[in-house]
Amino acid sequence: MATPLLQQISDITSLQEGDADALIIIGSTFSSLSAPLAEAIAAAQAHDKRVGQSAQLLISDHAPGQRLIVAPTGPLDRDYDDVRRFYDAARKGIRIAQQAGATKPAVWVVDVPATSEFNNAEAVSFFGLCQELYEPLEAREHFGDEAIETIEKVTFVSGQLDVGYLLAVEEGRRAGRDLCGTEPERMAPIRFAEYCKNMFLGTDVKVTVIDDRMQLEHEYPLLAAVGRASFSTPRQRPCVIRLEYTGSGEITDSLFMVGKAITYDTGGADLKTGGHMAGMSRDKGGAAGVAGFVKAVAELKPNNLKVVAEIGAARNSIGSDAFVSDEIITSHAGVRVRIGNTDAEGRLVMADCLSHLREEALQAVNPSLYTVATLTGHAALSKGPYTALVPNTQAQSNGVISGLLQASELWGDPAELSPSRREDFDFVQGRTKADDVLSSNNGPSAMTKRGHQFPMAFLTISAGLDKHGKNSQQPLPYIHLDIAGSGVDTGDWQHGKPTSTPVLALAGHFLARH
Incomplete structure (x- = not known):
């Protein structure tokens, strides 16, 4: 298939049952999350120190499809950090979602620094996940698009995206x-x-x-x-x-x-x-x-x-x-x-x-x-x-x-x-x-x-x-x-x-x- 269908909702509570089958959270510390997602991440960290350090899949009743994917950007306050931290994290998160069998994940970008260089963090996250999902033309022509490009839809928790621009x-x-x-x-x-x-x-x-x-x-x-x-x-x-x-x-x-x-x-x-x-x-x-x-x-x-x-x-x-x-x-x-x-x-x-x-x-x-x-x-x-x-x-x-x-x-x-x-x-x-x-x-x-x-x-x-x-x-x-x-x-x-x-x-x- 072509570029995944992109839609956005203004708040995580607006995500309806059936709208998504995984939730990818992209951020640095995840400090802005409230319960129960924050509690789920904290509980997982108690048993697995990789959580919050690298992209990981957690099983949680509080995530669509019970798939909660934590995709950390790492620190964002150093001289050499830039918006590509979100691009890279999105790539890792969407790959885990796809490998786990999700076809319509939701994406929530959190902890975005309030500085101009990160103004496009959500948009750049979208471009990052599209880069990761792309499969070569020869492969698509051989297997068929839907067989290998399995993500059908992505729902961003945002309300700030220019969807038409991003898709174009x-x-x-x-x-x-x-x-x-x-x-x-x-x-x-x-x-x-x-x-x-x-x-x-x-x-x-x-x-x-x-x-x-x-x-x-x-x-x-x-x-x-x-x-x-x-x-x-x-x-x-x-x-x-x-x-x-x-x-x-x-x-x-x-x-x-x-x-x-x-x-x-x-x-x-x-x-x-x-x-x-x-x-x-x-x-x-x-x-x-x-x-x-x-x-x-x-x-x-x-x-x-x-x-x-x-x-x-x-x-x-x-x-x-x-x-x-x-x-x-x-x-x-x-x-x-x-x-x-x-x-x-x-x-x-x-x-x-x-x-x-x-x-x-x-x-x-x-x-x-x-x-x-x-x-x-x-x-x-x-x-x-x-x-x-x-x-x-x-x-x-x-x-x-x-x-x-x-x-x-x-x-x-x-x-x-x-x-x-x-x-x-x-x-x-x-x-x-x-x-x-x-x-x-x-x-x-x-x-x-x-x-x-x-x-x-x-x-x-x-x-x-x-x-x-x-x-x-x-x-x-x-x-x-x-x-x-x-x-x-x-x-x-x-x-x-x-x-x-x-x-x-x-x-x-x-x-x-x-």
Whole structure:
């Protein structure tokens, strides 16, 4: 089944018999609970010290279905505690409920600190339990949704939730998980496009798929080069998937987003070796996050907002027609790109899409541009499980980056700032009169100084955005988001659940009803 039905009641006493078959209580100390639930927890603690320290199932006549699940967050008053404590506790609690056989648990979030960083504790708990309950698309198609996604309904004891918002954003996150996590044959470029077409049927989002080889080679030459060896295999043909939404009323914000969808990253002629190909079907996580955000937009139908996304979908297959290092390819923006390493293909796939959107942004109201990608091992190494935000000067000065950073914290999808510097632009400068820019060095990004920052400089130059800096007549705010460290749970790219980052952060900044 899809996202569980979500409802809320204002008070625990409003929970009627038959409404739920388990009660999950999420909190730090559970000090606010009154009898008999407090007594039940205290009695259990007398016999089992794990109660209150880790998520546990208690048998209690005072809980629906006699299932009382205590899911502690741990302390919430330390410098490093944030709203993800509730996200994590909800994941543990809902898993116990599901394993115990519950299908319609109630959730009660208690002991929420009265500080702004925990304002969304209940909402983030909902997103956490949905993350835990998600099962892969391939598994659902094999077993059937209802056989493995057994939680039908969740009732929150709250009265404060914006149910419509939460369900819309979770639908976007669910789509993002499907698109990122599904294996490379089931989600080859054309099938990625088919999923998007089906996802936006009956919505206000217009979907256009560009897959004609001549058109791609003319309008998206860098992407066409990456997918050159795949054109002869129909199911692996590269394509550009364009998503367009225009809200009603006068437009006040225009978002232009590019997502990297490398459906399988072999490394191309610079072949990945030593087992490093495992998990490379998830190299489409950036595009998945972009499509997931647009899905949330489609569900919420915000006024005054325009969103245009272009997804570059390709497979850098190995073959006699594969592109190779040393080639010089002229981008859509007319920039001569020297290929430094074919395993740095994601920035090539995005550059021409970014160039197209740059042209549109120049005519738009209050535009900002974004690239989202599982781009570098350096981002994962330097930022761990956090998204790296690499903004230009305009994005820092107009408040876009600060707003996005704040939303990422408040909604449990945290990111960290990595400003673009002069060294990044120096690093990618052309080395001869034959080329204008170098796509990459030929060493691992994780071993390269500023390995996740300099790709933003490459994208800026190759897409023509360097002509729209602060010294131009039309400066354009641009942020590159590297999700290589945040795109899957636990950093396990072959088996971990996709997180659909940065859907929560983007939705929290641009769509949340404050």
